[in-house]
Amino acid sequence: MNASLRGGTAVEVDRTRLLEVRDIVKRFQGVAAVDRATLNVADGSITALIGPNGAGKTSLFNIVSGFARADSGSVRYRGRSIARLPPHRVARAGLVRTFQQPRVLRRLTVLDNLLLAGRRQPGESFWRALAPGAGRRDRELRRRALELLALVRLEDRADAYAGVLSGGQRKLLEFVKALMAEPLLVLLDEPLAGVNPTLRELLLQRLREVRAGGGITFLVIEHDLGSVMRVSDEVAVMSQGRVIFQGPPDATRRDPAVIDAYLGSADAIVGSGTPG
Amino acid sequence: MLDPGFWTFVGLTAGIYAIFALGLQVQYGLAGLLNFGHVASMAIAAYTMAILVVRFGLSEWLAAAFGIGAAVAAGLLVGLTSLRLRADYFAIVTICFSEIVRYVLLNRQDLTGGPEGTIGLLGRGQAAAYNTDWEGLVGRVREMVSSGTGVEVSRDVLMLFLIWLVAAALLLVVRRVSVMPWGRVLRAIREDEEAASSVGKDVFARKLQALALGAAIAGGAGVLYALQFSFFTPDDFEPLVTFFAWVVLILGGAARVSGVPLGALMFGLLFAGTRFFDFWPLSLLDSADRAYLRLIIIGLLLIGLMYYRPQGLLGRRQEMLLE
Ligand SMILES: Nc1ncnc2c1ncn2[C@@H]1O[C@H](COP(=O)(O)OP(=O)(O)OP(=O)(O)O)[C@@H](O)[C@H]1O
Numbered sequence: 001m002n003a004s005l006r007g008g009t010a011v012e013v014d015r016t017r018l019l020e021v022r023d024i025v026k027r028f029q030g031v032a033a034v035d036r037a038t039l040n041v042a043d044g045s046i047t048a049l050i051g052p053n054g055a056g057k058t059s060l061f062n063i064v065s066g067f068a069r070a071d072s073g074s075v076r077y078r079g080r081s082i083a084r085l086p087p088h089r090v091a092r093a094g095l096v097r098t099f100q101q102p103r104v105l106r107r108l109t110v111l112d113n114l115l116l117a118g119r120r121q122p123g124e125s126f127w128r129a130l131a132p133g134a135g136r137r138d139r140e141l142r143r144r145a146l147e148l149l150a151l152v153r154l155e156d157r158a159d160a161y162a163g164v165l166s167g168g169q170r171k172l173l174e175f176v177k178a179l180m181a182e183p184l185l186v187l188l189d190e191p192l193a194g195v196n197p198t199l200r201e202l203l204l205q206r207l208r209e210v211r212a213g214g215g216i217t218f219l220v221i222e223h224d225l226g227s228v229m230r231v232s233d234e235v236a237v238m239s240q241g242r243v244i245f246q247g248p249p250d251a252t253r254r255d256p257a258v259i260d261a262y263l264g265s266a267d268a269i270v271g272s273g274t275p276g
Numbered sequence: 277m278l279d280p281g282f283w284t285f286v287g288l289t290a291g292i293y294a295i296f297a298l299g300l301q302v303q304y305g306l307a308g309l310l311n312f313g314h315v316a317s318m319a320i321a322a323y324t325m326a327i328l329v330v331r332f333g334l335s336e337w338l339a340a341a342f343g344i345g346a347a348v349a350a351g352l353l354v355g356l357t358s359l360r361l362r363a364d365y366f367a368i369v370t371i372c373f374s375e376i377v378r379y380v381l382l383n384r385q386d387l388t389g390g391p392e393g394t395i396g397l398l399g400r401g402q403a404a405a406y407n408t409d410w411e412g413l414v415g416r417v418r419e420m421v422s423s424g425t426g427v428e429v430s431r432d433v434l435m436l437f438l439i440w441l442v443a444a445a446l447l448l449v450v451r452r453v454s455v456m457p458w459g460r461v462l463r464a465i466r467e468d469e470e471a472a473s474s475v476g477k478d479v480f481a482r483k484l485q486a487l488a489l490g491a492a493i494a495g496g497a498g499v500l501y502a503l504q505f506s507f508f509t510p511d512d513f514e515p516l517v518t519f520f521a522w523v524v525l526i527l528g529g530a531a532r533v534s535g536v537p538l539g540a541l542m543f544g545l546l547f548a549g550t551r552f553f554d555f556w557p558l559s560l561l562d563s564a565d566r567a568y569l570r571l572i573i574i575g576l577l578l579i580g581l582m583y584y585r586p587q588g589l590l591g592r593r594q595e596m597l598l599e
């Protein structure tokens with residue numbers, strides 16, 4: 001029974017809508033980067049978010065993850081409004097985002113980058129860090145972190161500073177860092193950009209495996225339409241701040257509005273075309 | 277230079293600065309907070325203790341604890357109001373705060389004794405002391421040592437021993453927590469606050485905690501300073517003292533906790549050693565000018581260090597170069 005108690009009354013949580021974004025508006029100096037965007041992410045799905053450069057995809061991620069405040073509109077996650085939560089509370093609720101420009105911590109080792117994201121670490125409290133036994137959880141997390149590194153073939157870089165990783169490797173680290181945080185919903189901002197084709201395939205395959213095995217839902221911004229259409233259950237298309245379409249991949253390719261605004265342009269695949 | 281009194285003085289200076297700078301190490305070295313008003317914690321703890329003992333008749337132990345508590349409270353006040361500012365604005369707030377503290381100490385003569393310092397705490401003509409019990413205890417310990425082992429230890433040597441004992445204990449504590457997940461969170465915040473908050477770390481609370489811990493440690497240094505020197509004035513808490521803590525940190529290597537005692541020893545040597553620059557040609561300068569010389573020498577040494585070892589004596593160079 002998926003009900004949560006709020007204000008004393010039971011509220012039904014719609015399992016098919018893990019994330020509900022309604023009429024989000026975000027203006028920068030009067031220009032609407034996000035303009036009444038509405039979007040649903042079904043529990044257990046891989047949902048793609050595509051659209052030309054500057055469509056407002058990253059801005060929408062920033063709002064959902066608590067890094068920016070919307071001017072209006074609502075964001076509900078597991079039936080609760082999260083529009084006013086600060087980023088760390090959003091992440092603790094299981095909604096974890098990655099950044100378009102990977103934000104790995106360069107002066108921490110690759111392994112420490114992952115350990116940082118681990119949950120329930122008694123050693124993070126000052127007093128408990130002083131007490132003996134705080135290292136036990138660290139060893140558990142270490143095992144999990146090494147598994148995740150192996151998943152993206154970074155296990156032999158575990159002890160290197162993250163600052164020496166290549167751009168593509170940082171993307172991969174950013175991806176597994178999100179998984180390390182035991183998320184329910186992961187927002188990936190262009191996880192494939194700058195990653196070589198072989199690793200791309202690997203990453204996509206991992207995405208499907210993780211989704212199937214761990215009950216993790218993904219919302220993925222991506223310009224590589226070929227790849228993303230193959231793995232996703234749903235596709236949402238953004239253009240000029242609005243979500244102009246949401247539906248299964250096949251229907252996306254046929255939708256006149258999408259073709260008009262996005263797919264129609266010659267360079268749709270790289271997404272650099274100006275919207276219609 | 278072979279005079280044991282000289283070396284005791286070097287050791288005492290170094291010990292107090294080791295503790296004082298350790299507080300800054302927690303704030304800057306771990307959490308990346310630019311605190312340019314660190315001396316305020318020391319001043320607040322020392323003065324709170326002295327005032328509570330002399331004016332309110334509190335026991336010295338309790339007063340010392342309240343002194344450290346007051347330093348923490350002041351740190352929290354500054355943090356709660358200003359930690360959300362950008363790093364450089366925060367730095368400006370801290371230096372302003374420490375100057376405000378010093379000016380209050382100078383001007384609220386009725387409460388603090390004013391420019392004359394703690395000796396004037398009871399007003400003119402009545403010398404006030406806040407460490408009678410402490411000196412009594414130190415005297416008894418000296419007697420015990422001499423009757424037990426037959427060795428005569430001077431008061432200052434005993435203080436030296438005690439101060440370094442405290443310094444070592446605090447260093448071990450800070451070192452321990454800095455290698456635990458607690459320290460990892462702070463290092464992450466220091467490098468990229470948004471990245472840390474994206475994996476669920478409460479950046480503001482963590483920074484506040486580091487600020488409070490650093491203030492508590494500096495407050496401890498203030499109490500020890502007060503006990504060692506028996507009397508102090510607002511001039512003992514000039515911004516220069518904060519600057520000296522930064523010197524200690526930079527000498528040792530800001531990223532390493534273990535660099536702090538080494539930096540403090542070097543600083544103590546420079547600080548005390550330049551008093552003895554009385555040989556030719558420096559003997560041509562009068563003693564006031566020679567006091568300035570020590571600042572010049574410290575400055576030159578820092579420039580040299582930045583050139584040859586920008587990471588400090590014990591820092592890791594590799595870490596500095598990561599892009
Ligand atoms: N902080 C900001 N200040 C001003 N304008 C901004 C800001 N952030 C985003 N914008 C503008 O909002 C629009 C949407 O940007 P956003 O980064 O969300 O696009 P995007 O869909 O992620 O594009 P891309 O695919 O290139 O990453 C752009 O025109 C951008 O210039």
Ligand SMILES: [Mg+2]
Pocket residue numbers: 057058059100189
């Ligand atoms: Mg973007």
